[in-house]
Amino acid sequence: MPDALLSTRALVAHYGDFQALFGVSIDVQPEEVVAIIGANGAGKTTFMRSITGLIRNRPEMVVWKGQAIGGLRADQVAHLGIAMVPEGRQLFQSLSVEENLIIGGQMGRKGPWSLKTVQDLFPILKERRHVPATALSGGQQQMVAIGRALMANPEILLFDEISLGLAPIVIKSIYEALPAIIGEGMSAIIVEQDIAKAVSVSDRVYCLQEGRISLQGRPDELTREAISAAYFGV
Structure with missing residues (x-):
């Protein structure tokens, strides 16, 4: 098309x-x-x-x-x-939840998604922002992976x-x-x-x-x- x-x-x-x-x-x-x-x-x-x-x-x-x-x-x-939420999430295990999210914003693209708006979407990520990302439950890790992709404002x-x-x-x-x-x-x-x-x-x-x-x-x-x-x- x-x-x-x-x-x-x-x-x-x-x-x-x-x-x-x-x-x-x-x-x-x-x-x-x-x-x-x-x-x-x-x-x-x-x-x-x-x-x-x-x-x-x-x-x-x-x-x-x-x-x-x-x-x-x-x-x-x-x-x-173009951003992807990969199979298996592939989070950085040495980094906190917040640090994983911030990495997603390194492209510098403008748009509606920021650390605040991602945390508003998934409040648990703000609550646990200083916890190592891979210490979260599987569902919470998936939220981090989605949030990281959104931070790129694709x-x-x-x-x-x-x-x-x-x-x-x-x-x-x-x-x-x-x-x-x-x-x-x-x-x-x-x-x-x-x-x-x-x-x-x-x-x-x-x-x-x-x-x-x-x-x-x-x-x-x-x-x-x-x-x-x-x-x-x-």
Whole structure:
């Protein structure tokens, strides 16, 4: 789509001789939430790493506002306004909660998110701001990871396995916070194994199966049977 904020165009990705993605083309419009679902090993994390420069590709395979960025380094991609909440959170264990958040703001991008607004969104992070980040519960660590990404004031936020390993009550609270997180004119890509959660918050859904898109459409267009068939490859 010519007016897409972010696009991948026939994206392929390899780990050495192993090919993980096979011609994946996805568009994200301004202020749109796109969900990417799929089983373990479907290529979801590889897709996110390709967008953010952690896996380098041919430049034309990833396009940001009409600019080919597939060959950029991760730090260059981040400066453009693309931030990710990574799978496993990847917090700095030697730093406090507040210090982890401050690192997210080092890009110097202007926007609505600051240490105060992140702490207003997740009050527990202010209460425990001097505690080592990795000493928190899994759900609280996920809040730190989300807050750190928000501190970069991105135009698009990528959530990689947002609910992985978290208790249901924690997942519920994080999804309840999503409207406030992406309600400031931001776009988002949500990678998720929980099909119902992903579909409930998205404008469009893509399903990956063995590195290929097996289904795409708007949530109200996709039946449960079609999603299940695309997800499991049956």
